[in-house]
Amino acid sequence: MQDFLAGNVALQNTLATMEVERRKVAAEQKRGIIYIGIGIGVCIVGLLLGLLFWAVLAGLIPVIYGIIVLVKIREATKAYERAYKQNVIGEALKFIDPNLTINPLDGISSDEFSYAQLFNKQIDRYKTEDLVSGKIDKTSFYFAEVHAEYKTERETKDGTKTSWIDIFRGIVFVADFNKHLSGVTIVKPKDLVNTVGSWFSKNIFSFSDQHVIQLENPAFDRTFVTYGTHQIESRYVLTPAMMERILYLNANALQSISLSFIESKMYIAFPLDRNYFEAPIFESLLNPVSLNTDINTIRFLCDIVKELDLNTRIWGKE
Amino acid sequence: MIIVLVILIALFLFGIFFYNGLIGKKNQVTNAFSAIDVMLKKRFDLIPNLVEVVKQYTTYEQETLTKIVALRTKATAGNISEAEKATLDAQLSSSVNGLMVNVENYPDLKANTNFINLQTTWTESEEQIAAARRTYNSAVTSYNNSIMMFPGSIFAGMLNFHPIAVLATAEEERKNISAKDLFNN
Numbered sequence: 001m002q003d004f005l006a007g008n009v010a011l012q013n014t015l016a017t018m019e020v021e022r023r024k025v026a027a028e029q030k031r032g033i034i035y036i037g038i039g040i041g042v043c044i045v046g047l048l049l050g051l052l053f054w055a056v057l058a059g060l061i062p063v064i065y066g067i068i069v070l071v072k073i074r075e076a077t078k079a080y081e082r083a084y085k086q087n088v089i090g091e092a093l094k095f096i097d098p099n100l101t102i103n104p105l106d107g108i109s110s111d112e113f114s115y116a117q118l119f120n121k122q123i124d125r126y127k128t129e130d131l132v133s134g135k136i137d138k139t140s141f142y143f144a145e146v147h148a149e150y151k152t153e154r155e156t157k158d159g160t161k162t163s164w165i166d167i168f169r170g171i172v173f174v175a176d177f178n179k180h181l182s183g184v185t186i187v188k189p190k191d192l193v194n195t196v197g198s199w200f201s202k203n204i205f206s207f208s209d210q211h212v213i214q215l216e217n218p219a220f221d222r223t224f225v226t227y228g229t230h231q232i233e234s235r236y237v238l239t240p241a242m243m244e245r246i247l248y249l250n251a252n253a254l255q256s257i258s259l260s261f262i263e264s265k266m267y268i269a270f271p272l273d274r275n276y277f278e279a280p281i282f283e284s285l286l287n288p289v290s291l292n293t294d295i296n297t298i299r300f301l302c303d304i305v306k307e308l309d310l311n312t313r314i315w316g317k318e
Numbered sequence: 319m320i321i322v323l324v325i326l327i328a329l330f331l332f333g334i335f336f337y338n339g340l341i342g343k344k345n346q347v348t349n350a351f352s353a354i355d356v357m358l359k360k361r362f363d364l365i366p367n368l369v370e371v372v373k374q375y376t377t378y379e380q381e382t383l384t385k386i387v388a389l390r391t392k393a394t395a396g397n398i399s400e401a402e403k404a405t406l407d408a409q410l411s412s413s414v415n416g417l418m419v420n421v422e423n424y425p426d427l428k429a430n431t432n433f434i435n436l437q438t439t440w441t442e443s444e445e446q447i448a449a450a451r452r453t454y455n456s457a458v459t460s461y462n463n464s465i466m467m468f469p470g471s472i473f474a475g476m477l478n479f480h481p482i483a484v485l486a487t488a489e490e491e492r493k494n495i496s497a498k499d500l501f502n503n
Contacts, residue, residue: 213456214456214459214460216452216455231453232353232449232450233449235449235452235453236446239445239448
């Protein structure tokens with residue numbers, strides 16, 4: 001059993017109560033899916049036997065019944081998912097740190113996401129949920145799931161074809177930074193686009209007021225491209241110790257992270273490919289594998305405050 | 319004939335780009351250097367207040383305070399070279415940092431709000447100066463690379479551009495900190 005559950009009777013009881021609800025939802029969903037499956041099966045068999053009308057008629061009845069079952073359980077499923085986030089994730093958060101809270105319906109606004117300047121593309125569709133906020137020592141922080149996309153339109157003979165492409169999908173972490181800042185510093189992973197862009201703005205022409213900041217840590221410069229409005233301030237933010245800490249954080253993240261430091265805040269984008277903090281339906285809550293992964297993710301995010309030494313307040317900012 | 323003309327125009331354009339690029343980089347070096355100067359001045363301005371506050375609470379640090387005031391006066395005199403200023407700043411830093419360690423002996427001073435403010439401003443200025451120095455060194459490296467790498471190296475000599483030395487850590491700062499030395503002061 002996972003360590004966070006071992007000594008936590010309240011959470012164990014919550015999980016046991018919710019397990020009953022989960023089984024109910026799972027059984028109904030399974031029933032609905034089975035009926036739909038049977039209906040489709042009957043249809044196929046009937047069609048193979050050449051009984052077109054009877055096949056469709058006999059197949060349609062279980063399919064409709066299955067859909068009704070799924071529609072009827074939808075409200076209960078939603079209530080179960082909401083309760084899971086509030087009670088299970090909420091309780092597990094308290095175990096990590098008593099100051100942590102979750103608000104499943106809230107998130108990081110698209111305005112704030114754009115303001116962080118972590119990605120250049122214009123957003124066309126934006127979703128956010130599961131806002132977790134807290135304060136460790138002097139540093140307040142919050143993070144949420146974000147899915148930002150842009151659309152491309154292509155003219156085909158059947159009309160305009162729209163496809164959605166991810167700008168970012170993952171968790172955005174925002175923390176109060178421990179130094180006063182007046183400019184912008186952005187750290188992006190060194191991919192082909194960023195490498196070519198940075199070379200161009202350094203050697204030919206820079207289209208914005210942000211310049212490439214050439215830092216003296218070779219490992220950092222190999223991993224990231226850094227842009228900033230003030231050369232000195234960017235180095236004031238990215239001290240040799242800070243660069244090492246960011247490299248360590250990046251090495252422990254699943255995919256390359258992006259960071260920005262604007263005014264008094266730091267933003268970190270962690271790309272992830274699964275939806276976090278979601279209630280499992282076909283997996284027992286008594287041995288919660290996905291909850292364990294979620295808890296580890298939250299722990300990792302809360303540890304950023306310590307890893308980046310954000311609680312050291314010796315630079316005149318309380 | 320046309321080929322020769324095209325080559326000449328290309329060479330001429332390359333010359334303009336190269337020259338302007340070098341001037342830009344040299345200006346960045348000058349700019350970065352003056353930024354260090356501004357920050358050093360900001361730090362020197364903290365000294366009188368710091369000395370005043372410390373004086374009120376301590377009786378045994380007179381010698382250090384006198385030394386700090388003397389160093390500050392020298393550093394802000396105006397008729398000293400940049401190299402001398404950097405050396406004085408390093409000495410001043412080490413004296414003030416030594417003083418900060420000795421503050422542990424004076425609980426009243428340690429708790430004084432003015433002193434705490436001065437201490438954080440001092441730490442902030444140290445990191446800002448470090449950042450300004452790193453910016454200067456980065457600007458110098460970029461300029462030096464342009465004039466020392468081929469084909470820039472051919473034209474740089476003709477146009478009278480010379481490499482600039484990067485700022486090295488002051489001898490005093492490079493020394494390993496010895497706890498013994500600190501506490502025997």
